Amino acid sequence: MLMAFTLYSLIQTAILCTNAIAVLHEERFLSKIGCGVDQAVGGFGDDPGVKAQILNLIRSVRTVMRVPLIIVNSVSIVLLLLFG
Amino acid sequence: MDLPHHGYRASKSRGRSAPPNTDSVLFDDTSSAAPAMNSQGYYTPGYNMEAPASDMQGGAAVNNLFTDPMANAAVMYGSSLANQGKDMVNKEISRYMSMNKLKYFFAVDTRYVMKKLLILMFPYTHQDWEVRYHRDTPLPPRQDVNAPDLYIPTMAFITYILLAGMAPGIQKRVVPPFSPEVLGLCASTALVWVIIEVLVMLLSLYLLTVHSDLSTFDLIAYSGYKYVGMIFTVLCGLLFGSDGYFVALAWSSCALMFFIVRSLKMKILPSLSSDSMGTGSSAKPQFRLYITVATAVFQPIIIYWLTSHLVR
Numbered sequence: 001m002l003m004a005f006t007l008y009s010l011i012q013t014a015i016l017c018t019n020a021i022a023v024l025h026e027e028r029f030l031s032k033i034g035c036g037v038d039q040a041v042g043g044f045g046d047d048p049g050v051k052a053q054i055l056n057l058i059r060s061v062r063t064v065m066r067v068p069l070i071i072v073n074s075v076s077i078v079l080l081l082l083f084g
Numbered sequence: 085m086d087l088p089h090h091g092y093r094a095s096k097s098r099g100r101s102a103p104p105n106t107d108s109v110l111f112d113d114t115s116s117a118a119p120a121m122n123s124q125g126y127y128t129p130g131y132n133m134e135a136p137a138s139d140m141q142g143g144a145a146v147n148n149l150f151t152d153p154m155a156n157a158a159v160m161y162g163s164s165l166a167n168q169g170k171d172m173v174n175k176e177i178s179r180y181m182s183m184n185k186l187k188y189f190f191a192v193d194t195r196y197v198m199k200k201l202l203i204l205m206f207p208y209t210h211q212d213w214e215v216r217y218h219r220d221t222p223l224p225p226r227q228d229v230n231a232p233d234l235y236i237p238t239m240a241f242i243t244y245i246l247l248a249g250m251a252p253g254i255q256k257r258v259v260p261p262f263s264p265e266v267l268g269l270c271a272s273t274a275l276v277w278v279i280i281e282v283l284v285m286l287l288s289l290y291l292l293t294v295h296s297d298l299s300t301f302d303l304i305a306y307s308g309y310k311y312v313g314m315i316f317t318v319l320c321g322l323l324f325g326s327d328g329y330f331v332a333l334a335w336s337s338c339a340l341m342f343f344i345v346r347s348l349k350m351k352i353l354p355s356l357s358s359d360s361m362g363t364g365s366s367a368k369p370q371f372r373l374y375i376t377v378a379t380a381v382f383q384p385i386i387i388y389w390l391t392s393h394l395v396r
Contacts, residue, residue, distance in 0.1 A: 004269050005276035053291045 189234035191224040207343040237308020251394040321395030329395045337384035
């Protein structure tokens with residue numbers, strides 16, 4: 001069948017996407033495109049808006065997943081070296 | 085052709101053998117009862133466990149099982165092992181998801197399943213789409229036909245996997261021949277699509293700050309209802325050939341889109357429902373409409389994608 005997903009490909013996709021989010025550097029990149037931490041977060045009313053939500057999501061992913069990502073990446077590097 | 089129906093009926097009869105407890109408003113927590121009642125929760129596998137053990141005694145009936153002390157001791161030992169394993173697994177799982185919330189979704193009975201399947205296939209005459217509440221908690225599916233459940237999606241998912249394994253075997257055309265890997269591949273593909281859809285829904289609901297009371301399990305339930313349409317489509321495709329497949333695809337797509345829009349409209353768009361108690365959203369209401377419509381449009385695409393290779 002055409003796009004036969006396996007659970008392994010799902011795990012791979014999840015790791016790659018989380019890595020991609022975690023890699024977005026704060027001052028080199030996000031500030032340049034107007035997504036820095038000092039911009040746009042103010043709203044405590046009930047209107048955070050889409051952009052503020054995305055920024056919150058990115059920052060929380062970075063904070064929460066930093067250590068687990070280190071572990072998972074190391075494990076996958078070792079496994080890929082051993083088993084190809 | 086009763087082979088495809090057999091798998092479906094076998095999976096549905098498991099629902100009939102569940103013990104009907106209708107005293108409390110919510111459901112009874114059978115796992116906290118005495119171990120004698122506990123075996124009622126394992127109705128089907130318990131019966132299967134005792135039957136071969138009694139057959140080893142020389143074909144006696146199940147009633148004569150406990151006259152032989154050796155078999156008795158073996159059954160007790162096995163059940164104590166099973167209880168230990170069950171406790172350990174429960175402890176681990178309840179750290180990640182609350183079992184009570186999950187039990188709510190499986191509190192179904194036969195009447196609910198019948199009515200829900202009818203609504204899924206023909207939702208145009210159903211009048212009242214509100215989920216009824218009882219003192220702030222939503223009613224379990226046994227009392228409210230609009231409540232989402234996880235029994236139908238789970239059974240439909242498993243039946244779809246069985247059908248997808250059987251379809252290459254039934255058709256003697258130039259479809260890839262059946263091999264046992266096909267089952268596992270189909271299962272994981274369908275599971276991945278469910279996960280993707282639930283994640284996209286969760287992400288869009290979070291980003292547009294829609295404070296609805298749709299939990300993750302609700303979303304899993306709603307995205308699992310399309311498997312009923314898929315089974316119907318594949319069956320018609322197997323029975324009536326390619327034309328029947330497309331007719332059934334159109335029918336179940338329209339029914340499923342209607343069902344999803346009407347059900348999600350109650351939960352996501354509070355301004356259009358009669359009960360808007362602070363489940364407001366800051367984003368413009370059209371975003372919520374977009375989410376609902378996008379979810380609905382996604383269903384036929386997925387149905388076609390996951391079943392077209394079966395009924396080439």
